[in-house]
Amino acid sequence: xxxxxxxxxxxxxxxxxxxxxxxxxxxxxxxxxxxxxxxxxxxxxxxxxxxxxxxxxxxxxxxxxxxxxxxxxxxxxxxxxxxxxxxxxxxxxxxxxxxxxxxxxxxxxxxxxxxxxxxxxxxxxxxxxxxxxxxxxxxxxxxxxxxxxxxxxxxxxxxxxxxxxxxxxxxxxxxxxxxxxxxxxxxxxxxxxxxxxxxxxxxxxxxxxxxxxxxxxxxxxxxxxxxxxxxxxxxxxxxxxxxxxxxxxxxxxxxxxxxxxxxxxxxxxxxxxxxxxxxxxxxxxxxxxxxxxxxxxxxxxxxxxxxxxxxxxxxxxxxxxxxxxxxxxxxxxxxxxxxxxxxxxxxxxxxxxxxxxxxxxxxxxxxxxxxxxxxxxxxxxxxxxxxxxxxxxxxxxxxxxxxxxxxxxxxxxxxxxxxxxxxxxxxxxxxxxxxxxxxxxxxxxxxxxxxxxxxxxxxxxxxxxxxxxxxx
Amino acid sequence: xxxxxxxxxxxxxxxxxxxxxxxxxxxxxxxxxxxxxxxxxxxxxxxxxxxxxxxxxxxxxxxxxxxxxxxxxxxxxxxxxxxxxxxxxxxxxxxxxxxxxxxx
Numbered sequence: 001x002x003x004x005x006x007x008x009x010x011x012x013x014x015x016x017x018x019x020x021x022x023x024x025x026x027x028x029x030x031x032x033x034x035x036x037x038x039x040x041x042x043x044x045x046x047x048x049x050x051x052x053x054x055x056x057x058x059x060x061x062x063x064x065x066x067x068x069x070x071x072x073x074x075x076x077x078x079x080x081x082x083x084x085x086x087x088x089x090x091x092x093x094x095x096x097x098x099x100x101x102x103x104x105x106x107x108x109x110x111x112x113x114x115x116x117x118x119x120x121x122x123x124x125x126x127x128x129x130x131x132x133x134x135x136x137x138x139x140x141x142x143x144x145x146x147x148x149x150x151x152x153x154x155x156x157x158x159x160x161x162x163x164x165x166x167x168x169x170x171x172x173x174x175x176x177x178x179x180x181x182x183x184x185x186x187x188x189x190x191x192x193x194x195x196x197x198x199x200x201x202x203x204x205x206x207x208x209x210x211x212x213x214x215x216x217x218x219x220x221x222x223x224x225x226x227x228x229x230x231x232x233x234x235x236x237x238x239x240x241x242x243x244x245x246x247x248x249x250x251x252x253x254x255x256x257x258x259x260x261x262x263x264x265x266x267x268x269x270x271x272x273x274x275x276x277x278x279x280x281x282x283x284x285x286x287x288x289x290x291x292x293x294x295x296x297x298x299x300x301x302x303x304x305x306x307x308x309x310x311x312x313x314x315x316x317x318x319x320x321x322x323x324x325x326x327x328x329x330x331x332x333x334x335x336x337x338x339x340x341x342x343x344x345x346x347x348x349x350x351x352x353x354x355x356x357x358x359x360x361x362x363x364x365x366x367x368x369x370x371x372x373x374x375x376x377x378x379x380x381x382x383x384x385x386x387x388x389x390x391x392x393x394x395x396x397x398x399x400x401x402x403x404x405x406x407x408x409x410x411x412x413x414x415x416x417x418x419x420x421x422x423x424x425x426x427x428x429x430x431x432x433x434x435x436x437x438x439x440x441x442x443x444x445x446x447x448x449x450x451x452x453x454x455x456x457x458x459x460x461x462x463x464x465x466x467x468x469x470x471x472x
Numbered sequence: 473x474x475x476x477x478x479x480x481x482x483x484x485x486x487x488x489x490x491x492x493x494x495x496x497x498x499x500x501x502x503x504x505x506x507x508x509x510x511x512x513x514x515x516x517x518x519x520x521x522x523x524x525x526x527x528x529x530x531x532x533x534x535x536x537x538x539x540x541x542x543x544x545x546x547x548x549x550x551x552x553x554x555x556x557x558x559x560x561x562x563x564x565x566x567x568x569x570x571x572x573x574x575x576x
Contacts, residue, residue, distance in 0.1 A: 143532040153505035159549040166547045174530040177510045275502040334562035380552030
């Protein structure tokens, strides 16, 4: 086989490689314009919730406990106006086999890969998902390759990513470590082509359907524990799959009135593909560097149509700062006796602030935690930040400048959930739809799709189309 | 130890893309440097020294060539150094909960 392995040539074979590696013909769900049949894609290529529950239970995934964080709730009430301060709960997803909710996504993907006869799986990820795929592959007897964006050009890597490589290797996976850059995708495609393995993408219907059990469990657990659905569920948002799957699962449980809040760590100003800025951040996921681009253009992922579509489900999108998440991680250990990884506590930092806006009888849930350990812990991450020229300061978190400093709040009352303008993000998404499809006329079907995909209404979509000068 | 023999667990290095081959959309600072890659595996050559071009078999059995950079590679991430700035948090929070601080 003498195929041209140059960058341009491999990239041009992208669709052909992907079709073989995920086994989904996405064209079946496409229209001629913007619209595609999302629900039909989820139905025909995914599994039912009951099937997924069975698949996951066979490898010990899911049914994680929820805890009421009584001391953090008491603290929030001390800081909130009279009568405010919702009960704060957390779903302890760190209890999954690989230490995070990502085991849910991996379980479904790997089950599917095995059923379809693939000998191995490949995933491109520097985060918990790699560990989840490697763990599930080990359980199912499949080979596994994890491709990581790991180092800057000095060969220096974030302790959190190095730890993830260790965990993947502990499960018998091969870990391919790269320096910074979007061309990771090129290496990824070459590996898929060379091995014929399954692309355990985070963004296939299998992956997202895997998270639906999380949302479903939340509704069931709260009904059993307090007799009602939670009022607000906060999901850490990066690529959008966590939020999408959780929201879909809640709906499948009939919990239609739960407000879904996305939370990301604010890394404004840092370019994710920059060699010199790569090690200036202390969060490798759950941040705005993924959250915003994936919300405004979900189909940028490694499959033609992403099943993670956060704007479809999000009621509110907030950011928290790095120092606030580190502070709340320390608070969770000190007040609740739960030592968990920082990135997973992004939603908890937001929930702690949002609880203070809600009445005392309301319930707010941070829907995940992740494991902690060497490298993946506040101390090594702050040590790394300091060694890479980032100042660690105790002060006012509002003054934090990503890449320059990390400000630990001098008082918990300074922890805030800062709203992003969701309408602006929706507008940007619609604009990207127009620019990508290069259409000059939007059909009835497209409008209906855009309304659903942005959780908005016809008036909103038409107003944006008018602003963009697009006919419909 | 800078000499490895067949079957030793080693780490190899490759340049995937030279600076001039990098994707058009990468930022300028990234465009100045190559895309580099590291993989671990069992050495297939009879013996090799650091810096030699070698072939390895990865843990899952894939064969790949590259420059030998490390023999018996190990993880050196840890729990970091003391961050004195974190030490006040637990005491502060307990103080507030015990009512020792006025928070109006």
